[in-house]
Amino acid sequence: MTTMEATFEGMPGLIAPARSTALSDPAKNIDKMLEKIREHLLSSYALSNAAEQALTELHEVLAEASREGWDGYGARPLNPLSYEFAISFLNALPTNAPFPEVSADTDGEVSFDWIFGERKALTVSIGPTGRCTFAWMLGQSTHRGTDWIDDEIPASIIFALGQLLRDTAAKAAN
Amino acid sequence: MRPKPAAFDPPPNKSLSVVHATGLQEQEVWEIGKLTLGTQPGRDKIHGRADLPVKALVKRKLRAFLDDNPFKRHTSVVGWPKPEDADERKQQRKQICLELSLDPDVKLVLPESPVARSG
Numbered sequence: 001m002t003t004m005e006a007t008f009e010g011m012p013g014l015i016a017p018a019r020s021t022a023l024s025d026p027a028k029n030i031d032k033m034l035e036k037i038r039e040h041l042l043s044s045y046a047l048s049n050a051a052e053q054a055l056t057e058l059h060e061v062l063a064e065a066s067r068e069g070w071d072g073y074g075a076r077p078l079n080p081l082s083y084e085f086a087i088s089f090l091n092a093l094p095t096n097a098p099f100p101e102v103s104a105d106t107d108g109e110v111s112f113d114w115i116f117g118e119r120k121a122l123t124v125s126i127g128p129t130g131r132c133t134f135a136w137m138l139g140q141s142t143h144r145g146t147d148w149i150d151d152e153i154p155a156s157i158i159f160a161l162g163q164l165l166r167d168t169a170a171k172a173a174n
Numbered sequence: 175m176r177p178k179p180a181a182f183d184p185p186p187n188k189s190l191s192v193v194h195a196t197g198l199q200e201q202e203v204w205e206i207g208k209l210t211l212g213t214q215p216g217r218d219k220i221h222g223r224a225d226l227p228v229k230a231l232v233k234r235k236l237r238a239f240l241d242d243n244p245f246k247r248h249t250s251v252v253g254w255p256k257p258e259d260a261d262e263r264k265q266q267r268k269q270i271c272l273e274l275s276l277d278p279d280v281k282l283v284l285p286e287s288p289v290a291r292s293g
Contacts, residue, residue, distance in 0.1 A: 064216030072212055073185040103180035111180045115275070123179045123272045125264065133261065135268040137276055144269045146261040
């Protein structure tokens with residue numbers, strides 16, 4: 001856990017396809033190597049299982065929340081664009097990050113939750129414009145913010161996840 | 175295990191439906207829960223419930239009032255923050271839902287097996 005966490009912050013997701021504008025041959029070769037690494041990682045049982053589980057959960061949530069009033073109290077259906085951005089989000093998660101639990105918000109956004117323990121969790125809602133609304137708690141501190149998913153997961157969310165993982169690893173080591 | 179934050183997310187009318195469970199036996203609470211079941215996938219069984227004391231709501235400046243509508247003991251949780259800015263509004267709601275999810279006074283209760291509508 002500690003070694004995983006040490007390289008976590010700022011690391012792009014290796015599961016995500018390489019996004020490159022490389023023109024030179026050496027750069028193209030690096031892209032090819034990255035793609036091979038990505039395929040290898042996805043073939044790893046543990047990793048693909050976790051990623052697939054999150055994607056399956058997301059698909060189940062879409063089926064459950066696809067109709068107006070799916071909660072019995074007028075909730076909006078899950079927005080297809082939120083769903084697409086949620087898939088991008090999962091694909092862009094750093095390889096060593098745990099995958100979240102998935103739910104639907106009543107306003108049609110997708111919610112991802114990482115609950116690590118007592119007073120230690122992160123929740124992120126993904127909207128149809130790529131807006132990521134998040135709140136996280138670590139001990140007595142609570143933080144919240146808004147950011148947008150572009151090609152990568154917002155740094156603010158990576159930071160929050162990194163803090164929570166670091167704290168969890170430190171407590172496990174003690 | 176903790177209840178998911180989204181379990182506390184209020185619907186568009188900003189009134190979260192809960193059941194006033196004080197004084198009820200376990201089985202009676204699940205029976206009332208059956209009244210909320212739907213038929214679509216994922217809404218036809220109860221896999222768990224969150225028991226939250228009113229003080230957990232008051233701490234977040236929320237209010238609970240018993241309205242017995244659409245069923246007896248139905249209670250509405252209102253008073254969700256409504257700042258004009260949409261981003262701020264969503265942020266505040268996310269924070270409250272997260273806090274309720276992690277509040278030590280809020281308990282996740284799991285049935286022995288998923289509760290479905292009888293008959």
